[in-house]
Amino acid sequence: MDLLTITTAILLGWMLLIITLERLFPYTPGLKLFREGWWLDLVWYTLIQSYFLKILIFDYILAPAKSALGLSEMGYLSHWPIWALVLLFLVTHDLYIYWFHRWQHHNKILWRTHEAHHSVKTVDWLAGSRSHVLEIIINQTIEFAPIVLLLDNETAAVVVPIKALLDAMWGMWIHSNIDVNMGKLQYFINGPQMHQWHHANHREVFYANYATKFAFFDWIFGTGFLPGLKPLKHAFFKPREYGLPYEYPREYFLQHAFSFWRFDVKKVENHPWVKPYIEWQQTLLRWLGLDPKEPSAAAAETPSSTTAKPAQTTLTP
Ligand SMILES: [Zn+2]
């Protein structure tokens, strides 16, 4: 059995396990499996976008860079054991992600490449896949460049799929709607609690919990947030509202257009040339019995006074 078959099988098994745990122990009770936006996240972001970006990043950026730099036969770190290489790239990549992610939240231009990720109103196992095309190109090129450039092709062909598998598994885990209290372990590694908070539409977390795998980066650099570990003025223990504090398009191409050009979302979505395109997908889902217009359970609750309505932040349209 080749490595790709093994990693795919592990990923599918992991997905089923996470979905089952979400059903058994939900963080936010009442969320639907086929929630609003799942078609967008599964078909456009997970399948179509990932497929084309993998070709672009590996075949058209990293492979030519490797041969141009004369590194094809080198493999400076190839003598390291696989587990040590995976660990090295996990930690260094997460340190990079911490700072780049933090910059994205503070910089108005970079925020445009990250707001798509925060537009999910129902945070579950699939929600992490929603990332702007530029965000993926930047982050995955930087993530995989040292692996491809510092290892010979044979070793890279083992480390790349293992790293990609761990990324995908961890992405599902931290976004999952599983009610698990990891206690003091959350000073070290990331779990759903910290990342569910990162996606909350609450002022307290607009600039918190940037790390994806190793929570210690947030605690070291002073951006860790968890009620209980860091008490609030208005104490509450779970987010009440998710998503962006402003209107955002529902469709893949409009979401990308919106990052370059701010337009009236409702007006454009209702334009006679655009509306049928958006509606055919919803009609198809209704025909399949998967109504995408299901409201999230969180929306049923009345937001508290702590619900964020940012005034002077970069998180504005
Ligand atoms: Zn973020």
Ligand SMILES: [Zn+2]
């Ligand atoms: Zn996220």
